[in-house]
Amino acid sequence: QLQLQESGPGLVKPSETLSLTCTVSGGSISSSAYYWGWVRQPPGKGLEWIGSIFYSGTTYYNPSLKSRVTISVDTSKNQFSLKLSSVTAADTAVYYCARCDFWSGYFFDYWGQGTLVTVSS
Amino acid sequence: QSALTQPASVSGSPGQSITISCTGTSSDVGAYNYVSWYQQHPGRAPKLLIYDVSNRPSGVSNRFSGSKSGNTASLTISGLQAEDEADYYCSSYTSSIQEFGGGTKLTVL
Numbered sequence: 001q002l003q004l005q006e007s008g009p010g011l012v013k014p015s016e017t018l019s020l021t022c023t024v025s026g027g028s029i030s031s032s033a034y035y036w037g038w039v040r041q042p043p044g045k046g047l048e049w050i051g052s053i054f055y056s057g058t059t060y061y062n063p064s065l066k067s068r069v070t071i072s073v074d075t076s077k078n079q080f081s082l083k084l085s086s087v088t089a090a091d092t093a094v095y096y097c098a099r100c101d102f103w104s105g106y107f108f109d110y111w112g113q114g115t116l117v118t119v120s121s
Numbered sequence: 122q123s124a125l126t127q128p129a130s131v132s133g134s135p136g137q138s139i140t141i142s143c144t145g146t147s148s149d150v151g152a153y154n155y156v157s158w159y160q161q162h163p164g165r166a167p168k169l170l171i172y173d174v175s176n177r178p179s180g181v182s183n184r185f186s187g188s189k190s191g192n193t194a195s196l197t198i199s200g201l202q203a204e205d206e207a208d209y210y211c212s213s214y215t216s217s218i219q220e221f222g223g224g225t226k227l228t229v230l
Contacts, residue, residue: 037219039167046123047159047167047210049219060217096166105173106214107157111166 002027004097004112012091012119018084022097022112029078030055033103036080038071040093041114048093052100053080087119124149125211125222132228138199141225143211144192151192155214158187158196161224162207170209171196203229 008020022036029036037052051061053071061069065084073080084091094116098108126144133139143150143158150156156174159167169178171187174194184199194213198205206229211222 039221046224047212047221049212049221052219062218100219101172105157105176106153106155106219107169107172107212108159108167108219109169109172109178111168114166 002110006097006112006115018087020082022080024078030075035100037098037100038082039096042093089119092119123223124220127222127225130226133201134230137201141196143194143222149213149215156194157212159210160207
């Protein structure tokens with residue numbers, strides 16, 4: 001059974017860079033049928049797609065966040081990572097990593113449990 | 122402001138059917154059959170309910186069904202049960218971008 005697990009600091013100071021890693025187990029991140037993505041959810045609000053990456057390193061970003069986001073992949077560790085720079089309180093959210101099946105369509109079929117990141121001094 | 126428009130809330134009694142709409146544009150919902158729906162209970166990760174407009178993943182109840190007409194997709198839940206009370210989100214693909222709706226809170230009366 002595929003599992004995804006987010007890890008990283010739960011507290012980040014304003015203007016600094018948020019960094020999270022997603023570890024994939026039970027399957028290979030190097031599959032040609034999937035993208036690997038990040039989705040966030042501010043407290044009490046809806047879901048927002050941040051971006052996705054293919055195992056080759058090809059990336060796609062939400063235009064509203066593109067200037068601050070970097071997603072990378074480490075196939076040797078079966079991990080992919082998110083960096084969000086110049087954070088503000090508006091970036092406080094639960095951050096989910098998820099697998100995107102683009103072979104059958106475009107949908108997130110496996111999700112991590114999510115990790116809360118709070119931006120505060 | 123979300124790219125896809127959903128009603129903020131819907132409600133229904135046990136056993137009834139409800140429908141949640143998801144309105145986009147001719148560039149997303151209307152252009153691709155890549156609409157998906159997710160169920161999210163409080164404090165939990167979203168769960169895939171429907172993909173490619175009307176397909177159910179293995180293990181999802183056949184009480185959940187999806188459809189699309191023009192720029193609007195719909196999720197129908199039949200035979201409402203108490204456990205269906207949750208937030209529901211639609212999503213659509215457009216030009217290498219994933220969009221989500223603002224979410225709909227379903228209350229089972």
